Amino acid sequence: MKTTILLATALLFLFTAGFTACDDNDDRIWDIYPIVLSISVQDAQGNDLLNPETPGSIAHQGIKAVYRGKTYEKDSIEMYTKAYLALFYGLYAQKSDNGNYCLMVGEFDGADTFDNEQVVIDWNDGTTDTFAFSNKMHWDWKKEPVFDRVFFLNGVKTDSRLGNFTVIKEPANGL
Secondary structure (H helix, E strand, C coil): CHHHHHHHHHHHHHHHHHHHCCCCCCCCCCCCCCEEEEEEEECCCCCECCCCCCCCCCCCCCCEEEECCEEEECCCCCCCCCCCCCCCCCEEEEECCCCCEEEEEEEECCCCCEEEEEEEEECCCCCEEEEEEEEEEEECCCCCEEEEEEEEECCEECCCCCCEEEEECCCHHHC
């Protein structure tokens, strides 16, 4: 009888230890940053054409983004949440830390796999630009995320690692 109780206690201990033992990496929760395309627009002299106060600004000329067959007008979509999930907001303007304005397209889930995902910006002046990216996330031997990302502007690979672009355009109304 004592042997049975001892054996049952030992098995219960091993069973409990198996559920509570963990690897150092098992308790990590990874928050994968989303992909957001950030597009600055300047004229040949470097003036910020998305700033509404810049002479010849294109900020209010009806810029649109076309993604997966759907058209998003600039600043027409707003969604907010306290949870941090990758939410696709469409196309919106944002003032960056350096004071310049940027068009933002996204968010795209940074953990998802994308292969030549394309967003077309229709400048509403008869011209368009195509922004594309590919993303693949995998785990390295230390169980940490590794990202293979590449960004393209009009089919040409860029040096951007974060999806930042600068487009040179003529000011509105030829100013």
